[in-house]
Amino acid sequence: MELTYEPRIVGFLCNWCSYAGADLAGTSRTNYPANIRIIRVPCSGRVDPLFIVKAFQLGADGVLVAGCHPGDCHYSDGNYHTRRRVGLLRPFLDYLGLDKARLRLEWVSASEGKRFSEVVSSFTDTLIKMGPRSS
């Protein structure tokens, strides 16, 4: 029997947009891979880089941070801060030997159920192609 590799993705979704987007994907019966484990956060700005590093330490193959589109943040500017943090964390993790493709930042609004499904599908595909983490 051939075992297929199923990557594990930890998804930090903002309560106001992306989590609602994921909900919409569900209620509108849009398929998306079950590889993602969702953690609801009040805002993508709540995602401390440590959460991301900790997820990787505990064995995540990929981490998705998703929030409202720029300008749409419920708290007006949380996602701008996230953008800066993740923007710096990605090259840094890459430098330490953890491929930056394993960390994604995406904007998914509450009306973008389909987009959420696409994001998770394409991320899962990327991770399958990359194979399991060597570290």
Next chain:
Amino acid sequence: MNRIIVDNNLRSWLKELAEKYTLVAPVTSDGVTLFKHVKGSQVDSLDLQYSNTAVSPKGCFFPLSETMFSIGSDGVNVIAPVSTDREVVIFGIHPCDAAGIALIDRVFLAEPTDTHYKEKRDRTILIGLACNAPSPECFCPSVGGGPANPMYLDILLTQTSAGYIVQATTGKGKELTPAARMEEKDIPLPPPPHVTPVPLEGVSEMMRRNFDSPYWDRVADRCLHCNICSYVCPCCYCFDIRDYMGKDKIDRVRSWESCQSAGFTMIAGGHDPRPTKGARLRQRWYHKLLYFPELFGDIKCTGCGRCVRSCPVNIDIREIITDVQKLNV
């Protein structure tokens, strides 16, 4: 007459030991010398002229972190850590580090015995290497040791131009000595290298009298309260215990901890009996120079010089000892 082993034979013996035992020896990589597990193939590249390792070998018995036991997900089933019967040979340990282990023995092997420590201690053989290049900050003879002191070791090797003189001091050591690889030669033990002494007379008594001296706060001014001094020390043995939740079990983990860190004496409710930098710094010196001698008779220091060398802000135990002797009561 002394028994001599030449370098070639020594290395082939070590290779043989690496087969049968877990061999631990000083290894230099990235410019840092540390005691590490070595394979037979690495024996030829071992540097036997090293000055003291960056961190003492106490971790072989009292690891930086060790799981004491685990509890299964049912919350009842206790899982003992996996232990191995394989014996360990620590090769190339300097007499000061062996003395450090002997100091920790007094605490961890006293009743009630620390079983995790004893288990590792019992299956370890210490093959020492007399120190032929003491650092300027070393002062082992002042604390009862010496660069070629065979005490606390199973076997001591002393380098001479003709090879290494082998002295087996314990039963374990005598059993292990490779008779076939040695030869009897009329070569005397070389005189031990000079080590600058630090006069220790009356230091414990002066410590007892000067607990409240403002001196401690003045030294603490520059102390950073990192744990470097206690972590590199061959005879500091404080630890802390935490429970770590795993996927299917909870591990109870014991790790090194130091009296210098801010949370060390913090107790439930937030009270800290040693709240200031001065009080924390003072504790380390009092433990070494007063409390330990009161309990066990000897100063808790082997004169290895590591804390002197590693301290980022030059808090020097030799200077502390000299200063304390001069303090006005």
Next chain:
Amino acid sequence: MIETIRNKAKEWLEKNDGGCVIGYERASDGMTARPVFIYKPYMVGSLIFDETCVHNLSKYLLNRRGLKTAIVVKPCDSRGINLLINEHQLDRESIYVIGVVCPGMKDAHFGRIEDRPLSKCRVCLHHTPAVYDVLVGEPQPETASRDYSDVARIEGISIHERNAFWKEQFERCIRCYGCRQVCAGCYCQECFVDELDPLWVGIRSGPEDNWIWNIGRAFHLSARCIGCGECERVCPVGIPLMLANRKLEKESADLFDFEPGMDAGTAPPFATFLKEETLEKVE
């Protein structure tokens, strides 16, 4: 030079009763320097300044918050003062800064002074303090070209090699937290490794725990590290921490056009943002 420092320190102490001058004195090895705290004007004679004054003294200002303090700083250390004022940790009024134009430090360790510059000094850009009340020495021009060849070397190897390299480096970490304690930017009341609930990292040491500690430490200093190199200098097991810090320094300069500690007013990158930025570099 040293006479000027001593005179300024003495003058200041005479005017500021109860104040303290933080500077350098000769260490117990008789050749290198160590920090000294001077409370009385007659004690200024022990102050020294030479190529072995490697320590960044600005960390000590955190122990003297609100107290009148004079401090001897090199250009890199002076950025620590700006950083701490910018982050509302210090009050500029209570500090008297004796800035020293830096000739570059030697790679000095206890009992031994190597005949080569300290690694941070090889890539140093600013030779005149960024903040001072009195300047000792003639202002020197800045070095214009940045040298990130050390970072580029790591960037140049494959991701697997990078992974193996850092794993090997972090594996020897003994978690003494010397790097944290010496760092002017590390002043959290409770560090994330000391937190018990949740137990992020805790006291356990091991390859994975060391990995998260070292990444966490470096990233908390991203766009904040002033490049004083103290963490790397104090590390008892020689982990090249500046190699990690400097990657973040380089990236934050590229992404945010920001250099920490150059003044006490510019908002740090993680406290501000630009609406139109994308932060994805073309690859």
